[in-house]
Amino acid sequence: MAQTQVKSQLMSASEIDRTLVRLAHEILEQTKDLDKLAFIGIRRRGVPLAMRLAAKIQALEKRTIPVGILDINLYRDDLSTVDTKPVLNSTEINFPIQGKDIVLMDDVLYTGRTIRAALDGLFDQGRPARVQLLVLIDRGHRELPIEARYVGRNVQTSDDEIIEVKFQEIDEMEKVLLCERVAD
Numbered sequence: 001m002a003q004t005q006v007k008s009q010l011m012s013a014s015e016i017d018r019t020l021v022r023l024a025h026e027i028l029e030q031t032k033d034l035d036k037l038a039f040i041g042i043r044r045r046g047v048p049l050a051m052r053l054a055a056k057i058q059a060l061e062k063r064t065i066p067v068g069i070l071d072i073n074l075y076r077d078d079l080s081t082v083d084t085k086p087v088l089n090s091t092e093i094n095f096p097i098q099g100k101d102i103v104l105m106d107d108v109l110y111t112g113r114t115i116r117a118a119l120d121g122l123f124d125q126g127r128p129a130r131v132q133l134l135v136l137i138d139r140g141h142r143e144l145p146i147e148a149r150y151v152g153r154n155v156q157t158s159d160d161e162i163i164e165v166k167f168q169e170i171d172e173m174e175k176v177l178l179c180e181r182v183a184d
Contacts, residue, residue: 013174045107068093075117112146
């Protein structure tokens with residue numbers, strides 16, 4: 001398996017936080033009815049993103065935005081190449097999504113295949129009124145016609161580069177790194 005090495009740090013903890021404040025304001029500006037708004041984080045790093053943005057909107061508007069967790073492992077089109085026994089985590093959406101304005105969240109948008117799988121999983125839960133995509137980093141290289149409505153930062157990358165998002169909740173550190181694959 002190819003190893004990676006860090007090329008540069010793209011975002012610090014404070015830059016991530018400032019970006020999330022901006023994204024929270026953008027969501028509020030673009031949402032007509034906050035009562036219909038709900039966030040769904042794609043498991044793993046889409047979840048802390050959704051939780052943090054819900055907390056920021058709570059602080060700004062004094063209203064709770066429902067947050068759900070979506071596990072897409074069974075919906076991946078590369079499931080057979082990932083592992084013979086994929087790890088399945090549960091989807092936790094404890095509110096009806098019917099008629100909701102859903103903001104689907106993930107840390108990095110790359111080929112679009114994760115989002116395609118997430119849409120399949122989401123629509124198995126019901127039929128929202130609208131689904132918009134929010135990503136912390138859009139790195140290009142799309143293989144499917146998928147575009148994020150809310151983007152923290154666009155980063156041009158090569159196919160040999162990888163974006164690693166580190167969140168305190170999962171990684172016990174807070175930063176976004178640009179890494180590159182190196183030969184063994």
